[in-house]
Amino acid sequence: xxxxxxxxxxxxxxxxxxxxxxxxxxxxxxxxxxxxxxxxxxxxxxxxxxxxxxxxxxxxxxxxxxxxxxxxxxxxxxxxxxxxxxxxxxxxxxxxxxxxxxxxxxxxxxxxxxxxxxxxxxxxxxxxxxxxxxxxxxxxxxxxxxxxxxxxxxxxxxxxxxxxxxxxxxx
Amino acid sequence: xxxxxxxxxxxxxxxxxxxxxxxxxxxxxxxxxxxxxxxxxxxxxxxxxxxxxxxxxxxxxxxxxxxxxxxxxxxxxxxxxxxxxxxxxxxxxxxxxxxxxxxxxxxxxxxxxxxxxxxxxxxxxxxxxxxxxxxxxxxxxxxxxxxxxxxxxxxxxxxxxxxxxxxxxxx
DNA sequence: CCCAATTCAATTGTGCACAACTAAATAGGC
DNA sequence: GCCTATTTAGTTGTGCACAATTGAATTGGG
Numbered sequence: 001x002x003x004x005x006x007x008x009x010x011x012x013x014x015x016x017x018x019x020x021x022x023x024x025x026x027x028x029x030x031x032x033x034x035x036x037x038x039x040x041x042x043x044x045x046x047x048x049x050x051x052x053x054x055x056x057x058x059x060x061x062x063x064x065x066x067x068x069x070x071x072x073x074x075x076x077x078x079x080x081x082x083x084x085x086x087x088x089x090x091x092x093x094x095x096x097x098x099x100x101x102x103x104x105x106x107x108x109x110x111x112x113x114x115x116x117x118x119x120x121x122x123x124x125x126x127x128x129x130x131x132x133x134x135x136x137x138x139x140x141x142x143x144x145x146x147x148x149x150x151x152x153x154x155x156x157x158x159x160x161x162x163x164x165x166x167x168x169x170x171x
Numbered sequence: 172x173x174x175x176x177x178x179x180x181x182x183x184x185x186x187x188x189x190x191x192x193x194x195x196x197x198x199x200x201x202x203x204x205x206x207x208x209x210x211x212x213x214x215x216x217x218x219x220x221x222x223x224x225x226x227x228x229x230x231x232x233x234x235x236x237x238x239x240x241x242x243x244x245x246x247x248x249x250x251x252x253x254x255x256x257x258x259x260x261x262x263x264x265x266x267x268x269x270x271x272x273x274x275x276x277x278x279x280x281x282x283x284x285x286x287x288x289x290x291x292x293x294x295x296x297x298x299x300x301x302x303x304x305x306x307x308x309x310x311x312x313x314x315x316x317x318x319x320x321x322x323x324x325x326x327x328x329x330x331x332x333x334x335x336x337x338x339x340x341x342x
Numbered sequence: 343c344c345c346a347a348t349t350c351a352a353t354t355g356t357g358c359a360c361a362a363c364t365a366a367a368t369a370g371g372c
Numbered sequence: 373g374c375c376t377a378t379t380t381a382g383t384t385g386t387g388c389a390c391a392a393t394t395g396a397a398t399t400g401g402g
Contacts, residue, residue, distance in 0.1 A: 030309065030310070030320070033320065034309035034323075037326065037330075038223065038238065039258070040326075040330040041215065041216050041219055042219075042220075043259040043334045044330040044334045045213060045215075046359070046360090047337040047338055048209060048337060049360095050337070050338075051337050051340065053360085053361095062386095067209065070206055081350065081351085086210075088214040088218070090351095090389085090390070090391090091351045091352060092351095092353080092354090092391080092392090094351085096352090096353090096388085097387085111351095115349095115350085116350095116398085117349060117350040117351070117396070117397045117398065118349095119350080135202070138202050138205035139202075141209075143340070144337050145333055146336035146339075146340065147333060149201075149204065152204055152205075154325065154329065155208065155212075155326070155329045155330070155333070156208050158322055158325065159215040160215075161317075162318060163211065163218045165316055166219060166221070166316060166317075168317075169315035170218075170221055170315065217389070220389085220390095221390085233357065233358080236357095251380080252381090255380095261361090262380075262383095263361075263362090263381095263383080266382050266383080267357085267383095268358075271357080286380085287367055287368085287380095288366070288380040288381070289380065289381085290381065290382095
């Protein structure tokens with residue numbers, strides 16, 4: 001019962017006042033819920049990755065590589081920094097990943113002329129050509145998810161808020 | 172960004188009847204939502220892992236190791252098979268992980284007498300002793316999540332359903 | 343202008359996730 | 373009982389995640 005102050009979290013969401021819930025949260029309910037949540041979040045993320053992996057196999061992309069390609073298909077080219085911010089990944093992960101994407105001929109990397117610290121990642125012709133066949137992928141995933149659009153929207157919303165709060169608290 | 176939507180606000184609140192949505196789902200909305208969902212699910216899972224990692228640092232556990240310990244604290248001992256089913260992990264991941272937990276003196280592994288194929292993972296005294304200090308961890312995470320209990324429950328429910336559907340579709 | 347602080351990418355080392363495979367034990371059909 | 377199919381862990385190889393560190397380029401204060 002050592003929690004009185006923690007409901008003033010950095011990003012208290014608007015909407016329902018949570019005082020009643022937070023009282024209960026002091027009990028064992030919270031422990032169990034948190035435990036179930038880390039199981040389910042972990043498992044769901046990896047299940048999502050699995051289904052993408054099979055769908056992406058023919059394209060020769062891994063799931064994280066696909067996420068990079070999604071951003072490049074949208075923006076054409078992006079500095080590593082931008083990719084990292086949007087994907088919540090650091091250069092320790094992105095550098096070797098981009099190296100592999102470069103090795104398979106999907107992207108090029110070159111130092112920015114304006115700022116020699118920055119590296120600009122651009123699509124190659126082959127990378128651009130992959131966009132069309134890749135359009136079939138999300139359709140396949142949407143079907144496999146088996147949830148109504150409203151639930152998927154709720155999920156996206158809650159996950160986004162959760163990430164923002166956790167990162168704010170961790171920073 | 173090819174924004175050509177006419178009447179659709181990006182973040183429509185849940186609860187609306189989804190039939191209309193499902194019709195639109197055949198269009199580009201679904202592609203975008205799916206894309207946002209794989210970003211947010213991926214990022215949230217890793218943000219969750221990050222916050223746990225810092226909280227677990229003093230206990231000398233990694234996040235996946237902690238998930239194993241949660242199950243062992245509840246059940247005392249479990250065969251590798253059971254751990255794998257509950258965590259959605261195969262022996263390729265669990266074997267080295269359990270080896271490390273054994274090396275740090277948290278668990279023991281021994282072949283079952285009834286079925287020599289099976290390996291039973293049990294808590295050591297040191298492993299059991301870790302349970303008390305570990306109770307502080309979820310409290311810390313609950314605070315950092317910054318979402319009301321009702322939202323966390325919704326999240327758990329949707330993620331569990333999503334995983335079940337995806338695994339069923341992928342099997 | 344100068345230099346300390348910051349930014350950005352890359353590298354190193356550890357651990358996890360997963361596919362593909364191996365090896366041993368068990369179960370089940372005949 | 374025998375033999376094949378299945379079950380269960382473990383091993384190997386690849387790729388991702390992340391902390392810690394390095395090195396180069398830039399920024400900003402004096």
